[in-house]
Amino acid sequence: MVVAKGFTQTPGLDYDHTFSPVVKVVTVRVILTLAVMNYWPLHQLDVNNAFLNRHLTHPVYMEQPPWFVDPRYLNHVCRLRKALYGLKQAPLAWFQRFNSFLLSLGFLGSKADPSLFVYHNTAATLYILVYVDDIILTGNNNSSLQKLLARFKTEFAIKDLGHLNYFLGLEVHYTTNGVFISQTKYAQDILSRARMLDAKPTATPLQPHIQLTTTGDPFSDLTQYRSLVGALQYLTITRLDLSYAVNLVSQFLQAPTNGHFQVVKRILRYVKGTMSYGLSFTRGASLNVLGYSDADWARCIETRRSTYGYSIFLGSNLVSWRTRNNQS
Numbered sequence: 001m002v003v004a005k006g007f008t009q010t011p012g013l014d015y016d017h018t019f020s021p022v023v024k025v026v027t028v029r030v031i032l033t034l035a036v037m038n039y040w041p042l043h044q045l046d047v048n049n050a051f052l053n054r055h056l057t058h059p060v061y062m063e064q065p066p067w068f069v070d071p072r073y074l075n076h077v078c079r080l081r082k083a084l085y086g087l088k089q090a091p092l093a094w095f096q097r098f099n100s101f102l103l104s105l106g107f108l109g110s111k112a113d114p115s116l117f118v119y120h121n122t123a124a125t126l127y128i129l130v131y132v133d134d135i136i137l138t139g140n141n142n143s144s145l146q147k148l149l150a151r152f153k154t155e156f157a158i159k160d161l162g163h164l165n166y167f168l169g170l171e172v173h174y175t176t177n178g179v180f181i182s183q184t185k186y187a188q189d190i191l192s193r194a195r196m197l198d199a200k201p202t203a204t205p206l207q208p209h210i211q212l213t214t215t216g217d218p219f220s221d222l223t224q225y226r227s228l229v230g231a232l233q234y235l236t237i238t239r240l241d242l243s244y245a246v247n248l249v250s251q252f253l254q255a256p257t258n259g260h261f262q263v264v265k266r267i268l269r270y271v272k273g274t275m276s277y278g279l280s281f282t283r284g285a286s287l288n289v290l291g292y293s294d295a296d297w298a299r300c301i302e303t304r305r306s307t308y309g310y311s312i313f314l315g316s317n318l319v320s321w322r323t324r325n326n327q328s
Contacts, residue, residue, distance in 0.1 A: 021095060023115035023129045025237050029319040031127055035138045036178040036281045037315060042164035043145065045135040048157035056083060056093055091132060098130065101155055136164055170238065182278030183238050187271050190231045194268055201273025202266060205245035212248060216257030225256045228264055238279045240321050247323045284316040
């Protein structure tokens, strides 16, 4: 829907404030680790028509819809009382509605991740992860979980999808000792987009001691390069082995060369041979936090910037990692 032409913005109404917080992937990994370590069930919920019927906290006006124009008031606009699909404020309106409901039940929002909600008392500890209208629910008290599900269903059009099996493109498989997550279908989609489903696999994502520079013939299709690299960045959610290689080709998004694209194709060939790879979350004896880091001083031969990386374990499970260039 669009705002009527000539309409004066209401004082105090921020049209740019429309973003709905979404859960961080690191938070998902941490909650999966806690659930596996403590033998907690993992429920997946879906909200039907989440963006509809959410009350708006600020006045929002729209042009009269086609075929519903009042011939007596051709120059009038409509004021929305509730959110509609296509309205920029709809995602935030839904999140605010759901956030208020959880707070009324005694949940507390996490300061580290606004999409994580925690409920704790002497009888139960419950966790809720929210990604727009997809919800993960877990905790140590099954009776409290069922009561919470019943409250959800009285307040919203909630669909209980049962055990967590597919979330944000992550495929969840249950093993005898925990959970295994992968992105096999997503990897196939990337290869299909690049027309490399029949490509010959390679054993490593990069050639040894490779050095990329800004020199070379410009690659002709910037959109294709950026699209494939962006897709590979999302694949690193479960693929630590791709993190460094994807970071390397991401440094040339502004002006990629044919040589850079050949490196992207090699990464895709490596993905072709490792589509079943993923991340395991297994049970262990402790939940100690352990971190590792390393740096390659002045690795870039053009800027002399260093490359560094780290990985964080919660117990025996990898929950966070990163590789990047030092910008200083």
